[in-house]
Amino acid sequence: MSVEVLPQAKVLAVQQLYQALAAGDRDAIDYLLHPQFVGYAAEGLPLDMGGTHVGPDAMRDNLWWRIGKHFKVRVEPAEFRHLDDGRLLVVGTYRGRARRNRNPLEAAFVHLIGFEADGRMVSLRQLTDTAAWCAALDEAGRLQTIDYQVENGLATICLNRPDERNAINLQMARETLEVTRRIASDRSVRAVLIWANGPALSVGGDIKYFLANNDRGLGDLFIAMTTPFHQAFDLLSRIDAPIVTAAHGAVAGGGLGYVYAADIVFAEPDTKFMTAFSGLGVSGDGGGTWHLPRLIGPRRAAAAYLRNTPISAEEALQWGLINEIVTMLLKN
The missing domain is CATH 3.10.450.50 (Nuclear Transport Factor 2; Chain: A,)
Known part of the structure; x- marks a missing residue:
């Protein structure tokens, strides 16, 4: 009883x-x-x-x-x-x-x-x-690979590993999730801008980092990286605020995730998009195998993945991967 x-x-x-x-x-x-x-x-x-x-x-x-x-x-x-x-x-x-x-x-x-x-x-x-x-925990230098700020309702995510062309290491994967969580919980955010400091939006996974941190095997490292990385894009797909990505230089591998996450994508004329995974003998990540066929068509997506065929800014515009080609973007 x-x-x-x-x-x-x-x-x-x-x-x-x-x-x-x-x-x-x-x-x-x-x-x-x-x-x-x-x-x-x-x-x-x-x-x-x-x-x-x-x-x-x-x-x-x-x-x-x-x-x-x-x-x-x-x-x-x-x-x-x-x-x-x-x-x-x-x-x-x-x-x-x-x-x-x-x-x-x-x-x-x-x-x-x-x-x-x-x-x-x-x-x-x-x-x-x-x-x-x-906000209370944040301090100068705590975010090491991403500059994040919110001003007048605009949340800005700036990838900031310019010397590595914004290659994605474990820290950047985790910080992508962290800033995404901040956006999701901040009611003042009305729009999101994703861009990058340096010569490229992102060349994808940091190969040098992979080779230098292979003590427990690449499988464990990939899981540790892709788990927060994919959680971030899943969360971005569910927020109400519109997302704009400004692309320039190389956009490759997992770096394409920052393009797939956007509602509107601008790119400079010299921007090149490349899946890059077949060159490493690994499967795609960042949501590409779902997004890319739906954006540019299954035949073109297959060529991009299986033949590692680069996509120019003009092709990206014609095929629907981006919305507009612009001549000047913030990148410094």
Whole structure:
């Protein structure tokens, strides 16, 4: 026979959880959480904190302890609401600072918390202003391969490895996902511009990086790179803001993903597009095997992939890969 947990007992348990988190009291946290606990943190949080955390250990180590490592923050609940399904809804604000740069953090939150019959918490779903968390953590040099800013509603993603012609390494793949998450969580963004510093938009995967970081095998490295890279483009495909890509120089391999992600593409007259994968004996990534046949037709896409045939700016315009050829683009 189950006994219903009284509403006030739920509020008290949640308040005790917030106090235990502030004190870093692991024993108290473990006492309050049911062994079958599952937590969900808002997608878009920095440091890979977002997503589902199965079990008390995962929630504690991958979310709460990680917050404590990088932030000094307190939870300030403002309202508790008891829902008909037995869960407790908590509305409030996170307030504090990032530890390294002392940037202030103020982020609204909603916690939706479920309880077992013994009074312990079995689920917690967190919604919060992820852009505020990212902004507090951000500091000069944190983004190493991409310059990102939002001004007057325009989010600008500038690939910034000019000496490597913006070849994609693991850092750039991860940062592509990070800035995409910021865009998805920032309601002020009304449009997105993707461009690049240097002689090319992107020549694709960084071959020198692959060869220098092959200790565990290329397969593991490719998985580590393509997972966040593909997550970024999946997220870009679902945002409401229009995306414009400005292409110049070489656009090859995975670098074509920045073209496929766009609603409108401009290119300089000397721009060359090339899949490049057959030259390495690997399959395509960046969504190309889905996008390219639909943009330029299956026969042309097959030639681009199997024969590694380059596509000129004129051909790209005629075939529908780009919208317009322009004579000047920002690239420095």
